[in-house]
Amino acid sequence: MEFFGRRSSAGPDAAHRLLDTPGGPAPEGYTPGEPVDGEVAVHFADDPRKLYQLKQWLPVFELLDERHHVVVVLRDPATLAELSALTPLRCVLAPAVPDLIDLYEISDFKVAVYVNNSGHNFESLTQRRIQHVHVNHGESDKVCMVSNQVKAYDRVFVAGPNAVARHRAALMSFDHDKLVPVGRPQLDLRPAPLLAPTDRRTVLYAPTWEGENASNNYTSVDVFGPEIVAAALAVPDVRVVYKPHPRVPLSPLPSMVDSHDAIVRLVEDAARRDPDAGHQVRADGDILAVFPGCDLIVTDVSSVGLDFLYLRPEQPMFIADRREDRARLLAEAPIAAAADIVDSTTLAALTATITDRLAADARRADRRAARRGYFGDLGPGESTARFLDAVTETAELRDRELALLAEARTSTPGRSA
Structure with a gap:
């Protein structure tokens, strides 16, 4: 030719x-x-x-x-x-x-x-x-x-x-x-689980990074991060896992550095006080390998939340809204209609809400519908x-x-x- x-x-x-x-x-x-x-x-x-x-x-x-x-x-x-x-x-x-x-x-x-x-x-x-x-x-x-x-x-x-x-x-x-x-071909893969089995319910906090500019900034780390982790740690009988976006620990922004460090301290202090709980920071490793051991996720507008939706549609989800604009969030991120929202108006009750969702999940049908919207009806492979x-x-x-x-x-x- x-x-x-x-x-x-x-x-x-x-x-x-x-x-x-x-x-x-x-x-x-x-x-x-x-x-x-x-x-x-x-x-x-x-x-x-x-x-x-x-x-x-x-x-x-x-x-x-x-x-x-x-x-x-x-x-x-x-x-x-x-x-x-x-x-x-x-x-x-x-x-x-x-x-x-x-x-x-x-x-x-x-x-x-x-x-x-x-x-x-x-x-x-x-x-x-x-x-x-x-x-x-x-x-x-x-x-x-x-x-x-x-x-x-x-x-x-x-x-x-x-x-x-x-x-x-x-x-x-x-x-x-x-x-x-x-x-999403990556979601057909099944990496070996990173979290050890536990009798506790596992709450995953997996925030995104701050993006290249203000319009692409969806992270909750510097606005709600420490409060989210503290609220999760206060839930009875849980294991809390902090898995940030790979660029969160590398952020040059003082607000991100300070909040990330505060979150790490909260998790590590809780792990020292209760060594059997399994609280941990997972800075490395495939996020998809963390999902199998998790019963609930708190995340931001990001691919992590949608990957969790595809792989674990039976598990409750929380989406953080740093802009605190509920109408905009619902318009731009359809998954928000199938999740609980974390913002300044819901933060005080977050421990109770996580506890309730772990006990009785009322949004399962909404998540199944949202999953079809993002991924269609594709089966494994x-x-x-x-x-x-x-x-x-x-x-x-x-x-x-x-x-x-x-x-x-x-x-x-x-x-x-």
């Missing part, structure tokens, strides 16, 4: 590379100028602070690799060093833009996958012989889940009906045919199957489109192959 636009390069243009990143890191994991064997390129440009966005996809990409050879294309040397120890997938470093362009031009990737909204993704989107697919790194009602950037991708894989509605409500002049509902099939179909579409372009080039008057 003829690949239009392919250069017969013997290697990257050293002069242009020097102009782009003088003194910058060199490519790793492949020989510049030689093709890299692979059908799917997972492009990830960010430093290790955002690696959690890619880590959750690794088991799914490893399954995809059995059908379509996957190569993870990284742009940051520290990310390469950390990721290489986490996955058997081939990882390559193309740090400069000329490195990336040459890698794509000399290789034959059919699909490129993107797990975030990094501005560096647009450097990868310059490649015209690839179908570009945005998958994001979770399903949530955060404002960042619908970026105008999705217009640049050929396809946008989303979880289900609510995600489709979210894009329709937020974007102008967007081709909604790009949206491909595939569920169906999200993964949909995702794999959607990637295959996209790769086949790429080949058909490329053949049509080659045919158009040869049939255009005045043009030659």
Whole structure:
């Protein structure tokens, strides 16, 4: 097959590379100028602070690799060093833009996958012989889940009906045919449980971080966090687990640092006073591996709450509202209608409310309906199957489109192959 636009390069243009990143890191994991064997390129440009966005996809990409050879294309040397120890997938470093362009031009990737909204993704989107697919790194009602950037991708894989509605409500002049509902493949995985069995009821507090800007700030840590944990610890016969977003402990904001430290102290002090309770802080580990041991979750507007909804729909949920705007919360986050809300008006009664919900759950039917809204009626394994099939179909579409372009080039008057 003829690949239009392919250069017969013997290697990257050293002069242009020097102009782009003088003194910058060199490519790793492949020989510049030689093709890299692979059908799917997972492009990830960010430093290790955002690696959690890619880590959750690794088991799914490893399954995809059995059908379509996957190569993870990284742009940051520290990310390469950390990721290489986490996955058997081939990882390559193309740090400069000329490195990336040459890698794509000399290789034959059919699909490129993107797990975030990094501005560096647009450097990868310059490649015209690839179908570009945005998958994001979770399903949530955060404002960042619908970026105008999705217009640049050929396809946008989303979880289900609510995600489709979210894009329709937020974007102008967007081709909604790009949206491909595939569920959430990560939720088909069943990692080994991290929490030891206990006779106590387990209350999980799993807040999100503060986001990149005010509009994307949904964390309860700095407004209600210590009070939430103190209220949970006051419930009789419970184990309290604090599992913050990976970026909460790294926050540069004094209010976040102080509140996070206060929460850790509360949990650790309670654990010392009652060693048999099992109270604990889980800063590391897969959040999905924490869920099996939990009877109730207190969380924020985030993917964690919706993952819990999918995996543990029989267990009560509490959603914190840092903005204390109940009408806005219900309008923007449908899950809130199936959960108890934590804000300044409900905080004083939180211990009693958690105690009541553990004893008698009155919102189970509401959560089942909410689960269908976010994920449809997918059963175990169906999200993964949909995702794999959607990637295959996209790769086949790429080949058909490329053949049509080659045919158009040869049939255009005045043009030659």
